[in-house]
Every structure is written in structure tokens, then in C-alpha cells.
Amino acid sequence: MATMTASIISGKEIGQQVYADLQKEISALRDRGINPGLAVVLVGEDPASQVYVGQKEKKCNELGILSKKILKPDTISEADLLALVDELNADDEVHGVLVQLPLPDHISETKIMAAVSPNKDVDGTHPVNLGMLMMGMGDLWPCTPAGVIEMLDRTGVEIAGKNAVVVGRSNTVGKPCALMLLHRHATVTVCHSKTADLAGVCRSADILVAAVGRAKMITGDMIKPGAVVIDVGINRGEDGKLVGDVDFDAASQVAAAISPVPGGVGPMTIAMLMSNTVAAAKAATA
Numbered sequence: 001m002a003t004m005t006a007s008i009i010s011g012k013e014i015g016q017q018v019y020a021d022l023q024k025e026i027s028a029l030r031d032r033g034i035n036p037g038l039a040v041v042l043v044g045e046d047p048a049s050q051v052y053v054g055q056k057e058k059k060c061n062e063l064g065i066l067s068k069k070i071l072k073p074d075t076i077s078e079a080d081l082l083a084l085v086d087e088l089n090a091d092d093e094v095h096g097v098l099v100q101l102p103l104p105d106h107i108s109e110t111k112i113m114a115a116v117s118p119n120k121d122v123d124g125t126h127p128v129n130l131g132m133l134m135m136g137m138g139d140l141w142p143c144t145p146a147g148v149i150e151m152l153d154r155t156g157v158e159i160a161g162k163n164a165v166v167v168g169r170s171n172t173v174g175k176p177c178a179l180m181l182l183h184r185h186a187t188v189t190v191c192h193s194k195t196a197d198l199a200g201v202c203r204s205a206d207i208l209v210a211a212v213g214r215a216k217m218i219t220g221d222m223i224k225p226g227a228v229v230i231d232v233g234i235n236r237g238e239d240g241k242l243v244g245d246v247d248f249d250a251a252s253q254v255a256a257a258i259s260p261v262p263g264g265v266g267p268m269t270i271a272m273l274m275s276n277t278v279a280a281a282k283a284a285t286a
């Protein structure tokens, strides 16, 4: 095995660079009398969702983005939630609307996501925005994969012409990430649970993105020496600590650069949500 030790692609640090740039854009908007605003709707009391919503609110406050947190009991009807989304769609103070998932079983997540105005869909999950992404157009692309691309760009990783392998094909992470890499002229392979010879395919990757949700399933021998590895996975290890989909210690002996968990893609997801909110505010007031 090569004795290379990978450099760390820190989402925490890169996120700070994104925030520094956003701060300038927010000041410019303020100069024009525009205050970017984000509404986050939380239904029920899921502890993880409460943490995520709290993180988003805190970041809005730090950046000077107006934050509207709307809490609803998990007994809310689908019709009432749809009516709330309509109200936020019509609210001029709000440029971004995010309904935190998961929703209770009696509410269709697809229906709610489709009800958010595409112009305020800062999560980038509305079918219109996903269609725009397919065409390489529009401003509002899904936050987590957009964060992956931002990490590669700000690390100076050349994407064009490279073999990129994305492990995972979800609508929120794997598929949009593959499309974004394709738009940037990578040669992209998407893997999933039925992929034959996953290890072999991964070893062909100059850029490997893991978005599976299985702790340490990407082992050191699945990585091409000198590859760039971005680990999207968030899993709880047996000791209760957060671990990624990649065996970080083994992989960092082989890869040229690797993102850690925690401190990798996670902070970038929130940074891209803020970036999308500012983009939505700009587009709404152009």
C-alpha cells in the first residue's frame, strides 16, 4: 500500500470562505434595501430535525438573514400544511421556504415539496429545479451535492476529464451529484446496491463521492492511489460517534485528499442553503 497521507478537505473551513463571500452579497442587497429571508417549517418534535433547524436558524442570525421558524404539531393536516406553504410563497419578506423532512406519515412529502414555489425552493428539491439541474440551468440546486462541488472547486481539484464515481443514487444526493459532475465534464459512473464489482469501479475513480449511509463501507483497497475522496455519509458508529461511509484512516493512506466526517460535507450543506437563500433573494429582486 502507498504511504501517502492525504490532505484534508475541511468543509468547516471551506464553509467559512463561502460565508465570507455571502456576507459581501448580503451587504450589497442591504444597500438596495433588501433583506434576504428564510422560512423553515418544522412539523413535530423529531430531535434530529430540531437540531438541523436550530443550526439553520443560528447561521441565518450570524449572517443577518431574516429567519422565520414556524413550528407545527405533528397532528397538522396535509391541507393546513399546504395552506401554510402557500402563505409563505406569497410572503415578500421570505425568499426561501424549507419544510424540514421527514414529515409525519399522513402527509405526502412529494406533495409538500412540489407546493413550495420553485423560486423559493432553496433546498433545490422541487421537480422544476431538478429539471433545471438536468439541463444545467437555474440557480437553485440541491444543497448537499452543490456542497460537494464547492469543496472540489475551492480545493482546486480539476473536474473536467476526470473519472468520477458516485456511490449512491438517491434523488437528493447521488443523482444530482452525478449530474453536477457531468455538467463539469467529468466522466461519471453511478453505483448502487446492485452494482457488480463495486470495489473495482471505485478503484477507477479519480474523484470518489460516497453517499450510501453505511459506516466505513468504502475501504482503503477500493481507492485509487492519488484519488480525491468526498464522504457524504453520516452514520453513528458503535461507540456513538459520527462516522462517514469511508474508512477514513485507511483511505487517507491512499488518497491524495479526503473530506472528514464530521467537519466535511455536513457544514457545506448549510453553507449552500444560505447561498441558495441569497441567490433566491437576488433573483426575486433583480
Ligand code: NDP
Binding pocket: 144, 167, 168, 169, 170, 171, 172, 173, 174, 191, 192, 193, 194, 195, 198, 211, 212, 213, 214, 232, 233, 234, 235, 265, 266, 267, 269
Ligand atoms: P439513501 O438511503 O436515499 O440512498 C443510499 C444509496 O446508497 C442508494 O442509492 C443505495 O442503492 C445505495 N447503497 C446502499 N447500499 C449499498 C451498497 N452496499 N453498495 C452500493 N450502494 C449502496 O441515502 P441518501 O442519499 O439520502 O444519503 C446517503 C448518506 O448521506 C447517508 O449517510 C446520509 O445520512 C448522508 N447525508 C448527508 C448529508 C450531509 O449534509 N452531509 C445530507 C444528506 C445525506 P439503491 O438505490 O440500489 O437502494
